[in-house]
Amino acid sequence: MASSPNPTINIGTRQSALAQIQARAVEASLKAAHPDYNYKICPVLATGDKDKVTPLQQLSQGENAKSLWTGELETMLENKELNLIVHCLKDMPTQLPDHLTLGAILEREDPRDALIISPRLPKETTLATLPPDATIGTSSVRRAAQLRRLYPSFKFADLRGNIGTRLGKLDAEDSPFSAIILAAAGLKRIGWEDRISQYLSSENGGMLYAVGQGALAIEIRKDDEQMRHILSKIQCERTTRACSAERALLRALEGGCSVPIGVETSWRGGTGVATGVQPAKNYDKDGKAVEEEGHLDEQDLFIKTIVVSVDGKESVEYETSRNVKNVEEAETLGRDVADVLKERGAAAILDKISKEKMWDAKKKLEAASSVK
Ligand SMILES: NCc1[nH]cc(CCC(=O)O)c1CC(=O)O
Structure with a gap:
């Protein structure tokens, strides 16, 4: 790569709107730090994005547990069709495939969870002022368990899909949900911060976030010293x-x-x-x-x-x-x-x-x- 005049760095990303926004943000930081390279964003459809029906907990069991969101991208990275993959760190397993590694973790966006309220309820509604039998949409065991601990009378229902899909299901006229929980980081990146009614943290009851939430991570081949060096400027x-x-x-x-x-x-x-x-x-x-x-x-x-x-x-x-x-x-x-x-x-x-x-x-x- 170093010998050609304008080498291209191929940036792998999932296809969702948020994933592509994140990939473009990484591309922009890389361009600013290393203007001599060309950059190309390569969106790839992940298994986890294809199957929107099977409950997440079931999908993530068994052999392929860890490659649900990243399997196809990682194969392309190993084959050198990609130079790096942009991920939400939160989605990355703690054990990566043998030949791959985290090349960089970028500055964290707001890591907190956020409460989004149904348009049928007042916008100022908080966890404390929701009806006691409110149904909360979330597929996250962590979010549901912490909320059950704090508000035992809430009900929970599975809610899958990308941010737009989840907000659509909350806003639908026949929606079963009074509120949903999403990561503030994703909402901020995509420009829907105004839907947030309450930021959840240890300061208002004690909802703690997921490991790595709000941070972007870049996965590379373990032996790619050049990419590691390039990324050191944006970590x-x-x-x-x-x-x-x-x-x-x-x-x-x-x-x-x-x-x-x-x-x-x-x-x-x-x-x-x-x-x-x-x-x-x-x-x-x-x-x-x-x-x-x-x-x-x-x-x-x-x-x-x-x-x-x-x-x-x-x-x-x-x-x-x-x-x-x-x-x-x-x-x-x-x-x-x-x-x-x-x-x-x-x-x-x-x-x-x-x-x-x-x-x-x-x-x-x-x-x-x-x-x-
Ligand atoms: N599980 C999906 C996922 N992975 C990362 C984020 C949010 C963005 C981030 O943490 O960087 C989300 C959506 C959500 O939890 O609301």
């Missing part, structure tokens, strides 16, 4: 360390995306909370948020965590902070947090979930063989 050190801690925690708890674990990470030094991971907590005279400067190595990484049983009846919480100077230290923090959580009861909660999953899989097998 975000703060986000990389925070998300490395989160992912090490998830890996240690041995979870896929279906484990009800929530996290909240932030950097704190001298005077306040730094951005890049969480919205700034410092404001100037005009009420504008100010980023705290200061050297990253002198700040502490704060991490709040919760593991919840699927029915929301049992939960374990833990928070701590530590000075984290690099990715290795971040991963150690994540693993240490996992140990504490396990000791305090998360192991029992997770055991029960995996036993139930095995039971479900067994029943499905039996049902399938009795049909034949």
Whole structure:
């Protein structure tokens, strides 16, 4: 690639509107950092996007569990048809295929979950003011479990599809949903931030977000030193360390995306909370948020965590902070947090979930063989 005058970097992405917006944002940062290359965005249809009927939890069981959203793209990356893939970090398994790796994690958008209210209810409605028997649309075990814990009377119904589809189902006249939960990051990137009625966080009840939520990640071939070097200019050190801690925690708890674990990470030094991971907590005279400067190595990484049983009846919480100077230290923090959580009861909660999953899989097998 280096020898040709205008080499082209092929950027792989899923086909959804949001995925393509994200790919274009990465292309723009790369263009700014490396104007001498040509860039081409290559949208690819993923298995998970083709099948919109099977409940996610079932789709994500078994052998192909981890390649549902990324399988086709990863094959193309391995075949060198692509130079990199843009992903939502949240969608990436903690174990990647042998020859592939994360080449960069980019600056995090707002990582919080957001409450979107049905147009039949007042826009100012919050979790606390929803009718007690409200039906919430979400296919996320993590979101449902945390909400069941906080609001045991809510009902939950599966809601799949890309952001536009989900909002369409919420807004439909015969919609069963009073509200849905979406990641604020996706809504902001696609320009529908105005639909957000409430941001959910540890500050209003204790809804924590998914590991890696709000951050974009770039997957490359492990041996592609040149791409690693190119990406080093657009990565975000703060986000990389925070998300490395989160992912090490998830890996240690041995979870896929279906484990009800929530996290909240932030950097704190001298005077306040730094951005890049969480919205700034410092404001100037005009009420504008100010980023705290200061050297990253002198700040502490704060991490709040919760593991919840699927029915929301049992939960374990833990928070701590530590000075984290690099990715290795971040991963150690994540693993240490996992140990504490396990000791305090998360192991029992997770055991029960995996036993139930095995039971479900067994029943499905039996049902399938009795049909034949
Ligand atoms: N599971 C789908 C998914 N993967 C990443 C995001 C949001 C954007 C992000 O986290 O960067 C979403 C949608 C959602 O959870 O509302």
